[in-house]
Amino acid sequence: MKHEDLPLAVGGQAVLEGVMMRSPHAMAIAVRRPDGTVILKDEAYHSLAERYPVLKRAFLRGPVILVEAMVTGVKALTFSAQAALQEEDADKEDEPLGWGSIALTLGGAFLMAFLFFGFLPHWLSGKAGYLVGHTLTPADFTFHAVDGLIKGTFLVLYIWGISFFPDIRRVFEYHGAEHKSICTFEAGEELTVANTRRHPTAHARCGTSFILVVLLVSILIFTVFFPLFPALTRRGLANNFLQVIIKVGLMFPIAALSYEIIRWGGKHSRHRLAQVLLWPGLATQRLTALEPDDSQLEVALEALKAVLAREEYPLPEGQPAGDTLSCAECPALMSSRAGVPPASGA
Numbered sequence: 001m002k003h004e005d006l007p008l009a010v011g012g013q014a015v016l017e018g019v020m021m022r023s024p025h026a027m028a029i030a031v032r033r034p035d036g037t038v039i040l041k042d043e044a045y046h047s048l049a050e051r052y053p054v055l056k057r058a059f060l061r062g063p064v065i066l067v068e069a070m071v072t073g074v075k076a077l078t079f080s081a082q083a084a085l086q087e088e089d090a091d092k093e094d095e096p097l098g099w100g101s102i103a104l105t106l107g108g109a110f111l112m113a114f115l116f117f118g119f120l121p122h123w124l125s126g127k128a129g130y131l132v133g134h135t136l137t138p139a140d141f142t143f144h145a146v147d148g149l150i151k152g153t154f155l156v157l158y159i160w161g162i163s164f165f166p167d168i169r170r171v172f173e174y175h176g177a178e179h180k181s182i183c184t185f186e187a188g189e190e191l192t193v194a195n196t197r198r199h200p201t202a203h204a205r206c207g208t209s210f211i212l213v214v215l216l217v218s219i220l221i222f223t224v225f226f227p228l229f230p231a232l233t234r235r236g237l238a239n240n241f242l243q244v245i246i247k248v249g250l251m252f253p254i255a256a257l258s259y260e261i262i263r264w265g266g267k268h269s270r271h272r273l274a275q276v277l278l279w280p281g282l283a284t285q286r287l288t289a290l291e292p293d294d295s296q297l298e299v300a301l302e303a304l305k306a307v308l309a310r311e312e313y314p315l316p317e318g319q320p321a322g323d324t325l326s327c328a329e330c331p332a333l334m335s336s337r338a339g340v341p342p343a344s345g346a
Contacts, residue, residue, distance in 0.1 A: 008023055008024070008308070008311060008313050009023065009024060010022070010023050010182055010185060010186075010304065010307060010308075011023075011069075011182070011205065012178045012181075012182065012300075012303070012304075013069075013072075013073050013076060013178065013207075014171050014172070014174040014175035014177075014178055015029065015031065015076045015077050015079075015080035015171070015174070016031070016077065016080040016081050016084045016167070016171065017031050017032050017033075017080060017083075017084040017170065017174070017299075018030050018031030018032060018038075018080050018083070018084070018174060018299050018303070019174050019177060019178045019181070019299055019300040019303045019304075020072070020073070020076035020080075020303060021178070021181075021300075021303040021304050021306070021307045022045060022072060022307065023045070023307045023308075023310070023311050023313075024045075024047070024050075024311075025044060025045055025046070025310070025311060026042065026043070026044060026045050026306075026307045026310030026311050027042065027043055027044075027045040027072060027076075027307070028040065028041065028042035028043075028302075028303045028304075028306035028307045028310065029041045029042075029076050029079050029080060029303060030299045030300070030302040030303035030306065031079070031080045031083040031084055031299070032084075032295065032296075032299050033083060033084065034084070034085075038298070038299055038302055039083045040302055040303070040306055041079060042306040042307065042309075042310055043310075044310065045072075047064075047065075047068055048064055048068065049061065049064060049065075058260055059253075059256045059257070059260060060256070061256075061259065062255055062256040062257075062258070062259025062260065063252045063253075063255055063256050063259075065259065066210075066255055066259070069207070074105050114244075114248060116154060116158075117151050117154060117155070118244050118247065118248055119241075119244050120154075121147050121148075121150040121151045121154065122147055122240060122243065122244050122247075123240070124150055125143050125144075125146045125147040125150060126143070126240065128146050128150075138226060138227070138231075138239065138240065138243050139227050139231070140227060141223055141224075141227050143227070144219070144222040144223040144226050144227065145219065145223045147219075147222065148215065148218065148219030148222065148223065149219075151215060151219075152215055152219075155211070155215065156284070156287075159284070159287050159288060160287055163287060163288075169290065170296075172287070172288055172289060172290045173290045173291065173292045173293070173296055174292060174296050174299070174300065175201075175288055175289045175290070176201035176289040176290045176291055176292045176296075177196075177292035177296040177297050177299065177300035178300050179199075179200070179201050179202065179203040179206065179285075179289050180196045180197070180199040180200070180201060180292070180297065180300070181196055181297065181300040181301050181303075181304045182203060182304070183196075183199035183200065183203065184196045184199055184316075185304060185308075185316060187199070187316075187318070187320075188316045188318040189316055189318045189319065189320055190315070190316060190317050190318065190319065191301050191304060191305060191315060191316065192301075193294050193297045193298060193301070195319075195320055196297050196300075196301060197294070197297060198320060201285065201289040201290065201291060201292075202282045202285045202286075202289060203285070203289070204262070204265065204266045204269065204278050204281070204282065205262065205266060206281060206285055206288075206289065208281050208284050208285050208288045208289070209262060209278060209280075209281025209282065209284075209285070210255075210258060210259065210262055210281070211281075212280040212281040212284055213258040213261055213262055213277065213280070213281060214251070214254055214255055214258040216280065217254050217257055217258050217261070218247070218250075218251070218254050221250070221254065222247060226243065226247075261277055262277075262278075265277045265278045266278075
């Protein structure tokens with residue numbers, strides 16, 4: 001079976017000591033406990049796009065998929081944290097995470113993102129003018145370019161910094177295992193550790209790629225258009241704060257556009273422009289998707305097989321056609337399947 005013939009789309013996310021896999025109608029989480037056993041939780045999944053087909057349309061599907069990925073990601077991380085600690089209630093299905101807890105978790109994450117990737121870069125951009133001998137204001141094109149550069153620097157430094165924590169590094173290794181497993185499935189190969197090991201850790205639909213494209217698109221839009229807007233108030237501090245709020249509000253339409261770019265890039269992965277667009281995300285995955293060991297590959301494959309079983313989808317039985325694949329050759333560069341989350345949320 002060739003990957004071109006695969007009708008089923010699968011994405012996923014690394015969690016604590018495990019992997020979550022998601023298909024159009026199923027979700028599975030596999031976690032390795034401290035005693036070496038693997039606990040598996042699988043359930044049916046129904047996206048909003050199934051209930052409201054209009055949400056499958058271009059520029060509407062991106063934000064919907066992003067929100068769904070965040071919600072399922074919080075649930076998966078909560079389950080994995082309980083399972084990794086070998087708590088007795090980790091595998092109970094009658095106590096789902098409440099919407100209040102999800103809202104609180106996501107709200108806290110948004111607040112931290114606003115402070116460190118919204119307000120602080122904007123404030124530092126104004127101060128950066130002292131380095132070049134003149135004041136930078138939101139009316140300058142340079143101001144918004146510097147703002148974007150600071151955001152990108154913060155993001156890369158943050159990822160690099162947390163990678164030194166052993167637990168986070170293992171999450172990044174499971175991230176690589178998740179990508180390798182999906183690559184193996186999309187290649188139509190039998191889902192074995194030996195076959196999975198040969199595939200790359202990078203994946204074009206990865207959440208890392210999505211974040212980088214969002215960042216680059218936002219830099220372009222903000223740098224070109226924001227200097228053209230008149231000041232919203234005569235008070236400089238208030239004007240800066242309002243501009244940050246507007247930028248945050250524009251992130252959802254920018255995310256919608258970025259999703260379509262990722263989607264197009266995956267469908268035309270051999271096109272030179274697509275390779276340029278995908279390169280920043282694939283390069284950043286050198287930090288976020290690390291080489292896993294065989295035990296981590298086993299966990300990722302367990303989650304993937306559980307999703308396929310829920311979908312009643314036959315396991316691929318093909319054999320590798322050659323040596324280890326490069327990222328550009330990996331069939332995971334396809335992202336033409338509608339309604340699928342990024343391959344990873346990590």
